[in-house]
Amino acid sequence: MSVRVESITKRFGADAGRVTGVSGVSFEAPSHAITSLVGPSGSGKSTLLRLVAGLEQPDQGRVLVEGEDLTRVPVQARRLGFVFQNYALFRHMSVFDNIAFGLSVRGASRKEQAARVSELLELVQLADYAKRLPDQLSGGQRQRVALARALAPRPRVLLLDEPFGALDTQVRVELREWLHRLHEQTQVTTLLVTHDQEEALELSQHVVLLREGQVEQAGTPTELYESPRSAFVASFLGGAQILKGQVSEGQLQLPGQELSADVDHADGAVEAFVRPHDVRLVRADEPGGAPARVERLIRVGGFVKLTVRLDSGEVLQVQMSRTAQLDLGVEAGDPVRVDLGGIRVIARRGYSI
Incomplete structure (x- = not known):
């Protein structure tokens, strides 16, 4: 029925x-x-x-x-x-x-x-x-x-x-x-x-x-x-974080990082989303990613929630397993680099979606 x-x-x-x-x-x-x-x-x-x-x-x-x-x-x-x-x-x-x-x-x-x-x-x-x-x-x-x-x-x-x-x-x-x-x-x-x-x-x-x-x-x-x-x-279902950027010649330009755009999108201003479990952190001395610092780290059972501030000022929530955090060796106050390779474009600003 x-x-x-x-x-x-x-x-x-x-x-x-x-x-x-x-x-x-x-x-x-x-x-x-x-x-x-x-x-x-x-x-x-x-x-x-x-x-x-x-x-x-x-x-x-x-x-x-x-x-x-x-x-x-x-x-x-x-x-x-x-x-x-x-x-x-x-x-x-x-x-x-x-x-x-x-x-x-x-x-x-x-x-x-x-x-x-x-x-x-x-x-x-x-x-x-x-x-x-x-x-x-x-x-x-x-x-x-x-x-x-x-x-x-x-x-x-x-x-x-x-x-x-x-x-x-x-x-x-x-x-x-x-x-x-x-x-x-x-x-x-x-x-x-x-x-x-x-x-x-x-x-x-x-x-x-x-x-x-x-x-x-x-x-x-x-x-x-x-x-x-x-x-x-994006934000209501899955707690995605929204970042503003620019698409130019197939590249998505974000604060401190440039990525290949994942959609066929006209050049111009866009909104993109990434969920906490899709944000990848690497050590500060490793290549790639945008420089940032861990502001807060909370352990919740078998996983860890981190608040990370990019050098450009944006704040991101990151979630990873406790094992991954221990392998990374990062704690609150430590510098890191943020890989936003999992980010995806939503819509061009000012356009009906």
Whole structure:
């Protein structure tokens, strides 16, 4: 069941105080895939999901599921499953009854409810928890119950609004892996709202990156990560650092360094990006690269984060393994040379991208 959003606009408030939530947004979420809606706070992610769910009505545009226009169809008739960040479970009802709730509302018999709930409890790995109340579960377990409840009526599309946002880091990582396996089994078309770019890149087959209520770029995780169309996309997904330079006769001229340009680009001013793990440091007495000095070095488990200032004034973040740092023999305050061979051109300044 593909989801298509066509030129959706939604404003909130009245008259002069109106605020635009999303403006002219269009994208398609492929059938049987997880599509992540990502972006900073206030970019319109949750507003867009609520518009697809029918919890908000657009001022303009349409929402279609498998070609069917649902824009004016009531929430309960859309056959969509919705999971919120705060679980929204009925605290006085058992796990079994929470999962069965949507089935009972739709008139399913107790036998049908029991069969479907048992199936889902196995699917979400909570078969022994049917009689427990939500308060007797961990946060991760409650979210799995919420997902099972959303899946119980066999929705056409599953809508997830920051489903792991209230959980600690380790539980989030575990549930990401679990959700990936769950999706492989169910193959239900899913829209996932998240501010976590790692979550989006790991879970999704398709990503829609929003900025100030509009689509900045949409495509596969690899497309957005490897071929960003703007400095914003490059920096938001993967923490790329943006440097300004010049392309002249196939050469990319950066502060203190000249490289072969990696794209067929007209001469002129450009923006280029490089990610911390793509910056290579060499000893100060070795040839090549731009002269710099290590301002800060932080050890984080098996890798090291360094802040490096080029002699030209630019500051770069560098990430390398602890082993590589020990082999290099560099510490805070030491001079080094910076090899930016992994840098790539994004776009020419002043041009629409």
